[in-house]
Amino acid sequence: MTSRERVLKLFAGEKVDRLPCFSGMGNVTTEGLKKYGYKFAALHSNAKMMSDAAASTYRLFGFECGVVPFDLCVEAEALGCEINVYAHLEDILYPTIKKKLIHNEDEMDIVIPSDIANRGRVPLMKETIGVIKADIGNEVAIGTYVLGPFTLAGQIMELNDLLKLSFKKPDKVSKLLNTLADVIILVAKEYEKAGADYITVREMGATSDVLSPRVFKNLILPHLKKIFAELNVDSVLHICGKTNDIAAFMLESGAKAISVDQKNDIAETRKKIGKDALLFGNYDPYNILVAGTTEKVRETIRKCIDEGVSAVWPGCDIWPTVPPDNIKAMMDEVKNYRR
Template sequence: MEQMTSKQRVLGLLKGETVDRPACYSGTGTVWGAALKHYGYNFADAHHDPEKMARLATFPFEAAGFECALMPFDICVEAELLGCDINYFSNSDESIYPNIKKRLIMKPNEIEGVEVPDHVMGGRVPVVCNAIRQAKAEFGQHIPIGAHILGPFTLATHLMDFNELLMTVFRKPDLVSGLLEKLAGVLMNVARAYEEAGADYICLREMSGTTDIVSPKQFNELLRPELVKIIQNCRVPVVLHICGNTNKIVQYMVECNAHAISVETRNDLVRTRQDIGNGPLVFGNIDGFGVLVKGTPEEVEQEVIKCLRNGVDALWPGCEISLKAPLENLRAMVRAVEKHGHSEWHRKS
C-alpha cells in the first residue's frame, strides 16, 4: 500500500477503510507548551484569538508531524456559552488552563430553570469556528481538523456543584435526565457549528462518565441515551472519549455507536480487547502527564509500542498533553508510530 497522507489515514480509519498504519493524533488536546514558547503567546490570549488558536493547533503537525489540528484548547466553551464565569488566568506568568469561576446552578431546585440559548454563536464558539476555518484553509489538504465538545453529564458538572449533582443523580435521577436532555441539544448545535466551519471529526468528551464517578447502571440508563443522540446528530465521524476507569462500561461505550472510542491510561487495554473483540476502533492511551513529560525519547518509544501491541488503533493521549512535555518526547512519540505502527499494530494481518 502507498503511504497515505495524515488526513487520508485518520479519516480512512474512522470510515472503516483499509489504512497503512495507525495514526498519531488526538481528540483531547493538541496545544503544546513548545508551541506557546515558539510563538511567544500568552496562553490566556489564545482562547480568544482565532489566528493564535489556529497557529498553536497546527504547530504539532509543522514541528513533529502530529496528524491533526484540534480546537478548542480548554473545556469551558460550552459552560461559558450557558452563562458561567470563566477564569482565564490572564495575569498569571504561568500557562494555566481556564476553569469555572462561578457556576450556574447552586441547588437542585434551580435545575429546571436553566435556560439554553436559541443559537450557539455566542461566547467563544465563533472564535473556535474561525480558528477551524483558518487551520483548514492552510493545512486542510494534509491533516484532519478536529474539534471537541463536552458530553452532557460533564457539562452538567461544570454548571452545578459536583457533590450536589451526584446527590441529585441518586435522589432525583429524572431531574438530572431532563437537564442532560436539554444540554445535549446545546451540544448538538455546537458540534454542528464546528462541522459547518470545517471540522473533519468531533471528539465527544464525556470525561465524568467514568465509573470513578457514576455506576455502570447510571451510565447506561442516564448518560448513554443522550450520548447516542449527539453521535447520531453529527455529520462527521465521532470519537467518544471517557476518562478514568472505563473497563466496566467499555461495552456500553461501544453501544453508543461512535466511530471509535477513546480511553486513558487507567483503562486496561488488554482486558478491553478481550471484552469487546477486535471489531471496534479503540484510541489511546499514552500518558500525557507521565512518560511524555518525565520519560526519555527511548522510553516514549517503548510506551508507544506497548499501546500498539495492547490494541489501540490510533495512538493518542489519554487526556491532555502536559504543557511541560518536551518537544523531543513529542517528536519521539510521532516517530515511534511511524516506525512501528504497521509492524506492531494488532490489525497488521
C-alpha cells in the same frame, strides 16, 4: 498516504498503511508557543493565535491533526457561566468556570438560549476551525471537541450536588442532561458547518472512578446516544479514568471510535469489543510523555500498539511542557514499529 488520508480512512474503516498518531483533545506545546511568542492565556480568545498554536504541533513534530480549542469552557460560557483564563499568570493554567449557572436544585429547569450559536466563544470557535482548516486542512484532519452532557452539567452546577442528585433524583438529572444534549448538538452542528472533520465528545465526568457502570448505562448513555445520532462527521467518545466496565456501553453510544486513558486495560477491552471496533489510546500524557525518558516513551507506545489500539492517542490533553525529544520519539516509534 498523507496524515489526513490516514485518519479519515481509519474512521471510514478502510485499510491504512500504519496507525495514525493523533488526538481529539488539546495538544499545544510550549515549543509551539515559543515559535510564535504566544502566551497560553491569550490563545483562548483569538482565532489566529489559537489556530497557529494548534497547528504548531503538526508543523514541529508531525503530530497528525489540528485540534482546537484548548479549554473545556466553551459550552458552559455560551450558557451564561463566567470563566477565568488566568491572564495574570505566567504559568500555563487551563481556563475554569468561576460562576455557575445553577445554584440549587430548583434552578435545574434551564431553557436553551435561542441564539446559542452566537453566544460566548461559539462564533470564535467557528472562525478558528475555518482558519486552521484553511491553514493545514489539506495535510491533516481537523478536530474539535464538545463536552458530554454529564460533564457539562458538572460545570454549570456544583458537581457535589449533581452527583448526589444522580442518585437521589435521577429523573431530574436526566431532564437536565437531555437539555444539555440539545445544547451540545447545536454547538457541534456549528463546528460541522465550520469544517471540522471529527468531533470528540469528552464525558470524563462519567468515569467509573466516579459513577457506577449501572448509572452510566441508565442515566448517561441514552443522552450520549442522542448526541451521536445527530452528528454527521466522524466522532469519538472520550472518557478517562476507569473505563473497562463501560467500554462496551461507550461503543454502544454510536460514536465511531472510543477513547480511553492509561487506566484502561486495552488488551481486555479489545477482546470485549472485537477486532474491528475503533479504540483510541492510551498513553499517559504527563507521566510518560512529559516526565518519562525517550526509552520509556517508546516502550509505552509499543505496548499500546501491541495491546491493540486503533490509533496511538493520548489519555487526555497533552501537557504543553512535553520535551521535544519525547514527542519525536513517539512519532518515530509509531512510524517504524510493526507489531
